[in-house]
Amino acid sequence: MTERFDLAVVGSGFAGSLTALIARRLGRSVVLLERGSHPRFAIGESSSPLANLLLEELAERYDLPRVKPLSAWGAWRRAYPDVLCGLKRGFTFYAHEAGRPFGADAERRDQLLVAASPNDDVADTHWYRPDFDAFLAHEAAAAGAEFRDRTRLRVLAHDASGFTLGADRLGSSSVIRARLVIDASGPRGFLHHALGLAEARFPHLPETEGLFAHFENVRRVGDMGTFASSDEPPYPADDAALHHVFEGGWIWVLRFANGLVSAGVSATPELARDLRLSDGGPAWDRLLSRLPTVRAQFAGARTTVPFVHRRRLPFRAGAASGPGWTLLPSAAAFVDPLLSTGFPLTLLGIERLAVALERDWDDPSMPARLSNDAALSLFEADTAALLVSALFARFHDFPVFAALTTLYFAAASYAEAARRLGRSGLSGSFLSGSHPSFGPALVRCCRMALGQDPGKRNELLATIGSAIEPLDVIGLSDISRRNWFPVDAADLFAGAHKLGATRDEIAELLRRAGLAPVAVEAAAP
């Protein structure tokens, strides 16, 4: 007997389950198919202001009151103390030179702290994926999605009218017919193999390798004298996505509320080869032996799960949709963990897919709509990849690296503010890649950064400065801040004209975003 569904969602990571949940709210019949079972280890943990805003908006639009608290630290901890997460107040970067302790430059030229939220309550989070994904899969099932874990799938037939899938589960086989297959199984996932889809490449991005695990007993940099400062940082540097950057790669350190730490390295092929990264733990030790201050942070640390080695982190599908199928952005492309672009890219794709399911399901234009949306998802991944490629090219020159990151922070915070004002059209696609002036300026800056002409360094810095100015609503252009950027309501008031907003609209935005009214009044001109 053939079971029939409107949608088959393949993969019950957060993206597949959230999509299934939304589709159920829109009245579609859904089967959610998972190869493994929950809870399970998954990588990709650090959210961002834009990701959380998207999650919140999806929860509001599709009546998901149980999902909404997961979009901010305070609400999450109050609603679900047993679903583990970590506090993320911002993005912390420290620059290291091989064989030398962290320099702790008095002018802070070797560090960058960009606050993402004004206080803990509305802060972003690190998602402990075993808990988070299990929660969402349970929600999808409770909403009526047919959830099948431990399922091996194969494509029996497919055409524009849909897919027939063979599903083996616990020794029995079934046949599933779905009008649309949504692939949420990650890079090089189910449809990539089943349909033999072509893989493209990000032209400038190194074929990085990853090595990562979870740890306990990792020291907080705030407790290490090396990082001490007489000034008060914009937020505790450890309550963040903490990046240690160095020539050839970077290490992430993400801290969960119970003290568990997610850490790993993304390394260029040259560094990965040099470290023999596929060795796992010994390679991690070899890496830390080159970075004395990071080694001190991990002295006494112990892994709680085995190291995972990924030989090729980046992936880009040649196409992300076809007759009867579409890939979520997370199955269509992955760039690098740098700047936490995975979640917002994925959520933007889910947002578009939800609109298509809502408005165009019975319309003959649905395939064209899915195809356009998929092309946009790939364009957004290409934009992120270009910026990350430029950053990889400048690990050795931290001031330029830090300046390049402002392209991300300017675009992301502008997009967040524009969305909060109900004007998301102002910012365009992810990283404002489709913005008429910022998009081309971003490309120009990245191309310059990818060039090797040292004579053009100052020109590059000036070009970045001009590029971010029209979108900078968080004070990134203010060099007196010496690489520490707090959330300051005054910056948003000063940048109101860039958003076409009045003072009252900005004050309202800040109140809704969780800045105490007193802070708003104090900052208002």
Ligand SMILES: Cc1cc2nc3c(=O)[nH]c(=O)nc-3n(C[C@H](O)[C@H](O)[C@H](O)COP(=O)(O)OP(=O)(O)OC[C@H]3O[C@@H](n4cnc5c(N)ncnc54)[C@H](O)[C@@H]3O)c2cc1C
């Ligand atoms: C090293 C690393 C670090 C990252 N860090 C960040 C970060 O800090 N912030 C960020 O925003 N993004 C990050 N990302 C990206 C992030 O991991 C992804 O955006 C996110 O996991 C996507 O979620 P997902 O649910 O689509 O996919 P996944 O979490 O990959 O889930 C896919 C699911 O599909 C299932 N599956 C796979 N194949 C099949 C099959 N054939 N049949 C059935 N089921 C199948 C799997 O078992 C899994 O449950 C990182 C990625 C990597 C590789």
